[in-house]
Amino acid sequence: MSFIKEYVERQTLHRRNLLLMSAYGLCGAVLGAAAGPGRAGAVTANPRIAWSYRDRTNPYWNAIVSGGNAFVRSLGMPESALINLINEGSSEKSLADIQSLLSRYGSGVALAVDPNDMPNCRPVVEAVSKAGAYVSTIWNKTDDLHPWDFGDNYVSHMTWSDVGPSEQTARVLFDAMGGKGGVVHLGGIASNNPAIERLAGFRNALKAYPNIQLLAVQAADWDTQKANQVMSGFLTRYGDSIKGVHCASDTMAYGVIEALRAEGIEDMPVVSYDGNPQAVELVTQGKILATVFTNPYWAGGITAALAYYAATGAFKPSAEPHEHREFLGPTILVTTKDAREFKARYIDTNPQYDWKNFWALASK
Template sequence: MRILNRSITARSARKVVALSAAAAVTLLAAAGCNNKGSSSASGGSGKAGACDPKQVHLVQSGRGFENPYYVAVDAGAKAFAKSVGLENNYTWIASEGDSSKQLTQIQSLLAKYGKCTVLNVDPNDNSILPAIVTAVQRQGAWLVTQWNKPDGTGPTKSSEHWVSHMSVDGNPQGYNTAKALFQAMGGQGNIVALQGILDNVPAKQRFDGLQKALKEFPNVHLLDNQTANWDQTQGQNVTQTFLTKYGDKINGVWAANDSMALGAVEALKAAGKAGTVKVSGIDGLQQAIDDVKAGNVGYAATTQSTGAAQGGYGLAIGYAAATGKINPAKESAEHRAFYLKFQGIVSADNAATLPPPTDTSKLDFSDVWSCVESPITEG
């Protein structure tokens, strides 16, 4: 991976990361955004892109390959790049959970490749997104975002250069995996919960889903919850802390993603409780699917992976805008901000039949909107 020079000072980066949701809305307005889908930024004419397809440079930005979810995202992104003959015009950049680094990387690539840059970005947190949108608009480049955006903002309130925002509705994910966990516990007992980054929309939605399931299972009680920041090592450490505090009172661990759940499994193994204490996760990582299939460490459920679809369709939508195949300003609100189709949970009943998370064979890039499930209200 290419090492990119920093183009902003540490002080300005810290200011960007500290933006509140209200400040985020203000910054988008200052960038020349309005509710009509046009912008005073460079290239913001309300017209479709006019890039030569051969001149487009594709960029995928996420945290890093230490999280297998991003391996699946990269697989989908590469599959799209190959489908349009741009394998050599594709760059993966890893933020490594550092918002300042992510912004610097994006600014550097925009400066290098200009208005025919297509970015598919998973912002490290909500506060960094307005600065990313501003940088893209200034270059007249093209942006699709994943998962995180500040409340009250969205592509239709910005310009055509923020082409689309996609996510997966976390409520059914959190709800269905929680129900599977509770059923594996016999419908009773005590759980602890590992939350994602608290500022992230999917983390909030998934925890809301857990709370909904708890209301339906009055004999299951939530002892404690704490963020483990989507990270496996932190998931292991937090679970160890819970085990020290609550000991044999814990019958289950609900985790907002598989990385944290896999960390919980390691902590349970060290405590001699793997298999006895049940675990659930979300995201469909291969190790999680394998553990559900094996049935020997108490992994009750996860969800089917959307990583490859998010990588592939995210770039496909941005590419379609950059090359004039679609005009974002004329697309429906459902195409500008939407949830991907929910593929359901992985349990012992179906784990053996599912393709690996990196499988891209069913991605249909001839219809960039084939992944849309339902609109996201921008608020």
């Protein structure tokens, strides 16, 4: 359990260092010949591969980028060939970094990106399309934005169906509470698709448990430190009325557990989401009752692969059916009953994936 306290303490320093990494990844790359912004898209033998994401200190995003690195290695390139654009949860920085990348390399870019929030996806896609480059997105986009409306340049969008799995974790929590008592929910960034869906799943489960009392719902923005503060506030406000905690991500659960420990509470039922290695280990110990694995390693590699192989002309996105351009990633519920078996298969070693089999793990 000591890793949670250390994790909270390290975040500020790591974030500062990773901002420097982000700048190096963009500015330190060697310039190459590229079409200027606004030119028609054209295939290229060696596009620049980039991943735009929130935070490498977060285990989820670390796994995403590890998958991206694995894909780059599969091409015979060093991991340093992957350009890291770290936006620290800022949609403005996300778009600015991508625009800067496109101004350098034009159509010679294969970009994988989580736009950080739904509204930011459209300007990102429009910038990439205008430059004639190629982009694959994950998690966040508005419902009226579709890859097939942008020809080949908007290659694909992958998200996850979080409502059902989040409802499952809530049911695990409510059962552990004996079907009664007060519960609190800590959510992600309010405009994020997964935050919205995970809260919806939680609320769905509440309908089947009339003796569970919802005390509070509050966003902690996927952040461990903020979750720690939010949970501390809940404990001050509601005290012993809290009998269980529903977290929309593992990293927020770490902050919750640390806040509980500070009050001498070691046996509060807690559930989370994302299936990070540390969270799975806590599930094996019974400290977290359930989490949901979304296979970020595969998602990170396959999203980069889709953008790259579209950029090289290995396949033509516009020739694919719509279900290959907007699709769901995999989810696995991990509980105390199966956590050790799951850990051996997915955490202790990463499975080997065929990065050209783009939709192998896509949910049907």
